[in-house]
């Protein structure tokens with residue numbers, strides 16, 4: 001029988017991401033946790049996270065935070081938002097959550113079950129950020145629970161913002 005993968009590769013357009021990632025890295029991504037791939041619109045976010053800081057883009061025209069930065073500021077409608085990245089504290093309240101028991105990507109399987117929280121950040125009403133709750137899958141959660149910012153360390157000096165419950 002012919003090598004099926006070879007046949008598919010010849011008949012399909014190359015959908016591999018461009019950039020400097022090798023094929024070996026892509027194969028590795030199937031079984032290990034994917035790492036952030038910063039681009040022009042997110043580089044400052046990931047650079048700050050690697051330093052243990054949460055930085056968000058702020059519209060220079062109206063000073064509203066907008067994450068991710070969009071071509072038109074959703075707060076003031078400016079098409080020249082000229083975002084400035086500013087460090088924020090990252091404290092907030094839980095607006096929703098889910099327990100991930102069966103991750104879509106195999107790279108997260110070893111970490112399941114885990115909790116993802118949708119957090120409204122204190123720095124601006126309605127500004128939401130989704131992240132892992134590091135307190136574990138058995139923690140008791142409630143809408144409005146207070147959380148603070150923490151970080152999960154990743155390989156290659158990277159980190160991803162996460163949250164932890166604020167104990168009363």
Ligand SMILES: [Zn+2]
Pocket residue numbers: 059060061062063064073074075076077078081
């Ligand atoms: Zn604006």
